[in-house]
Amino acid sequence: MSDGLVLSIDGMGGDHAPDIVVEGVDIAARRSADARFLIHGDPTKLAALLEKYPRAKAQSEIVPAEKAIGMEIKASQALRQGKGSSLWNAVEAVKEGRANAVVSAGNTGAFMAISMFRLRTMEGVHRPALTTRWPNAKGGYTVMLDVGANVEANGEQLVEFAIMGEAFARAVTGVDKPSVALLNVGAEEQKGHEEIRAAAQLIRETGVDLNFQGFVEGDDIAKGTVDVVVTDGFTGNIALKTGEGTARLVGQFLREALTGGVMARLGALIAYPALQQLRKRMDPGTFNGALFLGLNGLVVKSHGSANGRGFAAAIGVAEKMARSHYREEIAHNLERLAHAEIAAAAKVGDAG
Amino acid sequence: MSDGLVLSIDGMGGDHAPDIVVEGVDIAARRSADARFLIHGDPTKLAALLEKYPRAKAQSEIVPAEKAIGMEIKASQALRQGKGSSLWNAVEAVKEGRANAVVSAGNTGAFMAISMFRLRTMEGVHRPALTTRWPNAKGGYTVMLDVGANVEANGEQLVEFAIMGEAFARAVTGVDKPSVALLNVGAEEQKGHEEIRAAAQLIRETGVDLNFQGFVEGDDIAKGTVDVVVTDGFTGNIALKTGEGTARLVGQFLREALTGGVMARLGALIAYPALQQLRKRMDPGTFNGALFLGLNGLVVKSHGSANGRGFAAAIGVAEKMARSHYREEIAHNLERLAHAEIAAAAKVGDAG
Secondary structure, three states: OOOOEEEEEEOOOOOOOOHHHHHHHHHHHHHOOOEEEEEEEOHHHHHHHHHHOHHHHHHEEEEEOOEOOOOOOOHHHHHHHOOOEHHHHHHHHHHOOOOOEEEEOOOHHHHHHHHHHHHOEOOOOOOOEEEEEEEOOOOOEEEEEOOOOOOOOOHHHHHHHHHHHHHHHHHHHOOOOOEEEEEOOOOOOOOOOHHHHHHHHHHHHHOOOOEEEEEEOOHHHHHOOOOEEEOOHHHHHHHHHHHHHHHHHHHHHHHHHHOOOHHHHHHHHHOHHHHHHHHHHHOHHHHOOEEEEOEOOEEEEOOOOOOHHHHHHHHHHHHHHHOOOHHHHHHHHHHHHHHHHHHHHHHHHHHO | OOOOEEEEEEOOOOOOOOHHHHHHHHHHHHHOOOEEEEEEEOHHHHHHHHHHOHHHHHHEEEEEOOEOOOOOOOHHHHHHHOOOEHHHHHHHHHHOOOOOEEEEOOOHHHHHHHHHHHHOEOOOOOOOEEEEEEEOOOOOEEEEEOOOOOOOOOHHHHHHHHHHHHHHHHHHHOOOOOEEEEEOOOOOOOOOOHHHHHHHHHHHHHOOOOEEEEEEOOHHHHHOOOOEEEOOHHHHHHHHHHHHHHHHHHHHHHHHHHOOOHHHHHHHHHOHHHHHHHHHHHOHHHHOOEEEEOEOOEEEEOOOOOOHHHHHHHHHHHHHHHOOOHHHHHHHHHHHHHHHHHHHHHHHHHHO
16 A cells, blocks of 8 residues: 555446436545545446546546446345446455445445455454434534434444444534444433433443443434434434435425425515525535444445535544544454453453 | 213413414314213313313313323323323213214323223223324325334234224225325335235235225325335334424425525515415414324324314314224124134134
8 A cells, every 4th residue: 555545436336326326526635735546347338437537637546447336226136246337346446455435326235245245344343334423503513323224233242333333423512522322212321222221321331432422312413412422223224314305305395495485486586695505504415424333344324316515524534533443443342342342241240 | 971072172282372272172063063072170271271272162071180291201101190280080981982083182091091991991902003184195184003102013913903094094085995005115025024925915915995006115105106105113113203304304495495595585475375385284283183093092192293284184183083883893803803813813823
């Protein structure tokens, strides 16, 4: 690996690939002069696109891939037939140490499956977690995980998510000591699923180095009550999609209201720049980039429908993580967790 | 019970009681000339308020209660000390057959606990479910349950929720054959928790009379993909609160955008009537009224912060349900479910 940062890019993944991918790389290249990009995919198409983006061209290398994985292919199928695809090769570059991180806007299930298969989980991590950011009322972002990698998580796995999410928040949002809480249906100790209560107890007892705030509820995600909200992938996926759906619905209602009459249209026209600002603030592209945390390598998933700016935001997440100490921080806390668990097990052994 | 409809009202529950309660009763009274109201609470305060609302006064009877249950009291405490309170007496009127339904804006936990304790679950229902409506992109409402009565639900209980929610949707939204789906993290058969897959199988195998559409995801709630979304109380509570939080956040962003400069303010002023319409459309008051379904009696919970119009909406839900055949419909479907389960058990017995 060269001295600078190397990012492995799936050139063919996503609804608007390879165009928005190369556009995104160009934006990222302007931002980081020391970054290099390995763009995997159709060499003819990619070369033609790079001609349009000289800055991207100067910092990129095309790595030919013979095929691309479709958006509708199942994860199991991608594992069997994906070898040689742009997505597979992009992951492989991280596995082989040729790149610091991989970014793709392609098929989520295939991306997760191939990354799991090739990179494996970090020592001490049982299951990886899909991690994302939401804009919040405080003007910042709330980190949330797991938003869909695993349908279930036991207490120990939730604590691992908390440890990984905290390191992500520090690296990406820049908060020095991010606050962490578990998503629940009430703030009281005795509320919620057994797994959540077990996780809270484990965090408190094992002395894991976290700014732990106990439980928060669904509305705390948008409020920004804490920096990191931890949950299982089932609940997280449903919360994320419910939130996205609600935001879209309010947007639709607003459009309907502002096109519903002459005065409304006139008002909207005069307030147009402000409404454009609002639109930008709500655009998932500005906070694009979900991290598949807990693997031996950085894996960043962009929204499939991202535009160039959105894809550049996902590359930005990969960059920030790659330049951070997230790995050491996670390893350190996982060690504390493991030690405390061994001590607890020994105690039970003594008592028995 | 008189020939007409009798509604039992907790006069003292909620953040702005008894004022908004009596105001809400007045709106409901104007809407339904044949409805009568038993308002439980402080007789002096209620009598003074009724003087301001002659229509409410003409159709109401004050039932004195010696105390009120505070918003912060725990459910267990309410059960021990709640006797004689306006909330307890309001539930008791339904239990004793003096009213068709009870409505309160008071303490949710206390209301659920007292209702469970006094009214008990319907035959064939294992657990009651808190049921609510969300505005959706189709201009209607999506019914969702359970949004917080039970932290967990097995397959059979989810089917019971589906049966109850379907009857609620027909009675309150007027759809003849409401479509029903289970909330999940994907539409594929093999996705999600075991309980959800078990529920889907049970609905298909037992021939319960439902327009069943399989699985939907979080964003389908706001889309209005189906009329009734069924989930456990943990997931439902988090989805509901995440959605509410997101709607509030978008509202805050919109306010910030439209007060962020002279042009924005001017535009907002001109579009003011349209923005007021939007506000009304988003106001939870217009779809207020969560039903605690599955008990021997109709129990409707209003938002604690509801205004008079919101409280009247909750009374409207109680009225619609009371005038519907929901009870017979639910009983009929529960019977099918029970028969099918007995048949299935017999088959297993034969095989063994």
